[in-house]
Amino acid sequence: MSSPVTSPLTSSSTSSLPSNLATEQDFAPPEVLPLSLRSRQKGKRLYYLYGVFNSVSYAVLAEGLVILMLLRLGATETWVGAVAGLVYLSMPFMAVGYRTIARLGVSGTAGLFWFLRSCSAAFMIASPWAAAAWGGSAGLWFMFAGSLGFMLGRAGGMVAFTGIITELTTHRDRGDLITTTFKFYQSGAILVTVLIAVFLGSDAPLYRYQIFFAVGLIAGVLASIALWRLPEAGLFRNAAPFSLRNELRWSLSTPGRRWFLAMMVAFPIAQGLSRTFLILVAKQGYGLSDQVVVALMVVGMLGGIVASYSYGLFLDQLGSRPLLVLTGVVDMAGAALVVVLPPQFSPWLIGLLFVIGGYVHTAFLAATQHYFISITSTTHQLPQGILTQGAGGIAGGLALYAGGWVLANMKDFAGTSPDALLHFRWFFAVLLVLLALRMVVFIKLPPLRSQGIRDSLNALFSPWDWRAIHAVKRAIGTQSEDEESQALAAMMRSTTGIYQDDLERYLGSPSFFVRRRAMDSLFLARPSPTLIDILLNDVEVNPFTTAHQSAFWLGRWKVHDAVPRLRAALESPDFQLRGSAVHALVDLDDHESLPLIEAAFATSDNPYVLIEGARALSMWGEPRHYAVLLHKYHLEIAPQAKDELSLSVARLLGLYDGFYQDLGMLHREPRQLFREWQERLGGGDEEGLVEALQRGAPRRSLLQRSLHRQRGTVHDWFYESTEAFLALRPENVWPEMAFLMTYLLLTPTGIHRNHG
Secondary structure (H helix, E strand, O other), X not given: OOOOOOOOOOOOOOOOOOOOOOXXXXXXXXXXXXXXXXXXXXXXXXXXXXXXXXXXXXXXHOOHHHHHHHHHOOOOHHHHHHHHOHHHHOHHHHHHHHHHHHHHHHHHHHHHHHHHHHHOHHHHHHHHHHHHHHOHHHHHHHHHHHHHHHHHHHXXXXXXXXXXXXXXXXXXXXXXXXXXXXXXXXXXXXXXXXXXXXXXXXXXXXHHHHHHHHHHHHHHHHHHHHHHOOXXXXXXXXXXXXXXXXXXXXXXXXXXXXXXXXXXXXXHHHHHHHHHHHHHHHHHHOOOOHHHHHHHHHHHHHHHHHHHHHHHHHHHHHOHHHHHHHHHHHHHHHHHHHHOXXXXXXXXXXXXXXXXXXXXXXXXXXXXXXXHHHHOOHHHHHHHHHHHHHHHHHHHHHHHHHHHHHHHHHHHHHOOOOOOOHHHHHHHHHHHHHHHHHHHHHXXXXXXXXXXXXXXXHHHOOHHHHHHHHHHHXXXXXXXXXXXXXXXXXXXXXXXXXOHHHHHHHOOOOOHHHHHHHHHOHHHOOOOHHHHHHHHHXXXXXXXXXXXXXXXXXXXXXXXXXXXXXXXXXXXOOHHHHHHHHHHHHHOOOHHHHHHHHHHHHOOOOHHHHHHHHHHHHHHOOOOHHHHHXXXXXXXXXXXXXXXXXXXXXXHOOOHHHHHHHHHHHHHOHHHHHHHHHHHHHHHOOOOHHHHHHHOOOEHHHHHHHHHHOOOOEOHHHHHHHHHHHHOOOOEOOHHHHHHHHHHHHOOOOOOEOOO
């Protein structure tokens, strides 16, 4: 049976939505302001209060207790299927509730119909008396009338729930509201179900059932009062008259909406059959008592709590579609488990089966609720709820009725088989095929703002992502700098790319420190249009703060539209921005920027700009840039900058890999390096350059002597540039420069060598 919380409708956000799907901006007419934060908080408290009372009401008036009462009154599988199917067959009654929204609003409509729904339980209370007065069939019809009134009232009010959720939330906390309400429901339902298990034995008097039904009636009335008092901005009071033809045309106008309609039809069919007849597997297949069956229902609710908790964390972050797919796999595993159950009762396997059933049911309801709002706009949201749930309800109700009939006939066909589960195995094997077909529908759904399956799986099984998502939720709730900084720190431990929306949000923070952390975390993001626009603007307006980080990411993400702004940044007084702009232009392979980079390099004495400029010249440059690079050795710059100049010279001459290895050895294992050089280069070292370098006393005259001796083996441009450079150095040269010159003069390869 269905959950009490709301209809299967609502969703995550939408970063790169197809043009035929709605976005959050479609939701509110410009003249209607959304609720204030204070009103939303008040509304959420009342909505949670509704959830507490509703959990009691629904647990006794619509769940397994109704089936147990039917069985006590002598109901067959067909009766059970017919009553269970009312939850779906009543869905078209949503159109009646839709007509009251213009006058009462979504809160008033939900409150009114929830009140009528609860009062219908009077027929259930009277059913044992009717059976005693007019026979068992009269009691069954009273139960049917009570369930029918309950489900019609539920359907009439359900049309308003997507509007209520839209009013009380944004796309960043919508899943949290949905799943928290489910937690209240599951917790309350467990309490009620435990009481049912205690007070309803195999031969419990029927008046105890009546007491529970009366408690459900009172709790439902209190839930309706909480709904009536919910604040609303009036986003849906101007709803147009419902037109089935127009809504059906809108729903079928795009492939994505067509697949969504298919999902909403498939969902109640599959879940109604598996959830309803699972109780019969325990009750009839194993002959368990009412108390044991109720205890198993409690176990199933624990599975629902697990789903509420995990989905409360991940639904807003991962989106609906991957969770629908993953939950579909779990649902198929549950159906397969029924097929292979042993004939002998196994409490562990049956308990696992009910846990899976409870988990899957809650998870599907939360995910489908979360999906609906993303794929609709305000204009179509409530009418589409009527269409999709009405179609799904009719299909699900007919499937339940047909399922009861099929199961009864399978039981007759199985005859006196010693395996009491045989007809259930056949039934769930057919259901498994239906679940596999439903998986195709899930996969075909538009992703909207959902993450990929792989990232979703990684996040679900990553303790770092659980911690990060906790931190993100705290930051959303408090909107404080400290919480946002902690969220970013936690996110940086993740290996998944599920924080796109959060990074976009934090890059818009008024705090420099939050923005800087967000820039550091962009390795978690994808280059969406929104992020690219943020970074392009940042390069222009935020020099000396985060502009250099933006320039880096624009290059890393190959954003060619950034080239004009990066070229302009080469003249910025912010040296970090100039250096990062050079790096980005190289990443973008913008060779036309080489003259601008060369000019920036030539006029700068900043080590960072020199490092980035030297890298660019070495990658794109010509032999003439050898002298340009050497010239910067005359500056008093840090050893690290000199090393980078040396590496750039080596790259320009085609010696980068070998030189990098040797320079690394010089820093980490100098004795090993000199041993290598003595074996590799000693034969051509007539001036003793390696020995002088090893003693730490390199001299300019030795380098010049080696250069003059090799006059005929090097190109003129190399000889003349090196000679001019050495002539300007003192006798005792810097070790970094001496190391580079020694390597170039003693290495027989490189483009500076004249092999002709």
